[in-house]
Amino acid sequence: MRKTTFLLPILVVVVVTLLSAVFVVDEREKALVLQFGQIKAVKEEPGLAFKIPIIQEVVKYDDRILSLDTETIEVTPSDDRRLVVDAFARYRISDVVQFRQAVGVGGIRAAEDRLSSVLNAQIREVLGADQVTSDTILSEDRRELMTRIRDQARISARGLGLDVVDVRLKQTNLPAQNLEATFARMRAEREREAADEIARGNEAAQRVRALADRTVTETLSEAEREAQVIRGEADAERNRIFAEAFGEDEEFFAFYRSLQAYENALSGGNSTMVMTPDSQFFDYFKNERAQGGAVAGQ
Incomplete structure (x- = not known):
């Protein structure tokens, strides 16, 4: 027991x-x-x-791919327009021995602090390069910039035993104090573009109106010319008919022309004519019987 x-x-x-x-x-x-x-x-x-x-x-x-969000920082591209930028990275521990030697007992927290510093330094370096403008950062070309940040951060992170898998820019905005000035500049630019468009529109309208006026003038001139030709042909035809009528019967032609003269002379309501009784203008108004009776009485 x-x-x-x-x-x-x-x-x-x-x-x-x-x-x-x-x-x-x-x-x-x-x-x-x-x-x-x-x-x-x-x-x-x-x-x-x-x-x-x-x-x-x-x-x-942890052997999985981990995520790290960086702190918001300000960067100044080559056009001196400051931007507020923050990013996130995907990374994993590639060499666990080197990782332990680099961070010691600090572990993941210490590694992420050092990796965040590396990422911020590379973001400032890449986005602040000579040929990088704020428009480049805000455009689709930012993909190339993110790739450059990842590649450079990967080189620096190898000393920590880390492999940077990917880097993405989350926020690329203007600082609050610069927004109003930027918006004013954008408005001025848009107003200038609108004024240019209006000027081009007015110029095009002037060209259209000038072309229309020229077309109207040419059309009227052509119509007037054709009218003159037609009137000339009509007058010629009329004169030909008169000539033929005169050749056929001179007495009738004289009678017809006298009737036209009477019509034109007596058409006005206030017309007054003073003539002698024996004027030739009234030849066709004389009464031969009356004249004959007067001669016999005499």
Whole structure:
């Protein structure tokens, strides 16, 4: 009985010691076996692993792609228009040994602080380059800029044992104090473009009106010419008919022309004519019978 009582605690201690020597590495993790702060083993494959109890400890790090949001900073492109920029990055621990040596016991928090500084430095460097303007940053060309930031940040992050997978610019806005001036400049530019369009429209309208006036003038001139030709032909035809009529019967032609003269002379209501009775104008108004009777009476 005493022997059993003595062996039971020893058995418990042995079991606890054996259990503390076994640890599990998840497929989403990488593990380091440390002995007095020194790296003794690297466990990157998932499954069971062993360590020396009490003397050795296990530190695990996430092997998945992680996300980091940077702080908002101001950058000044080559056109001196300041922009408020923040970004986010995707990264993963590529070399767990180098990562441990670089950040020590600080772990992921310390690594992200240093990575954030690297990203901000690269954002300032790339967006502040000589050929980069605010319009470039706000246009579709920002894809190329983000690629450059990622590539340069990747080089700097290798010393931390990190691999920068991607970098994206989230916010690229003007500072609040510059918005009103920028909007005023945009309004002035749009008003200038509108004035140019109005001027071009007025110029086009003047050309259309001038063309229309010229067309009207040419049309009227052509119509007047054709009318003159027609009137000339009509007058010629009339004169020909008169000539033929005169040749056929001179007395009738004289009678007809006299009737026209009477009509033109006596058409006005206030017309007054003073003539002698024996004027030739009234030849066709004379009554031969009356004249004959007067001669016989005489």
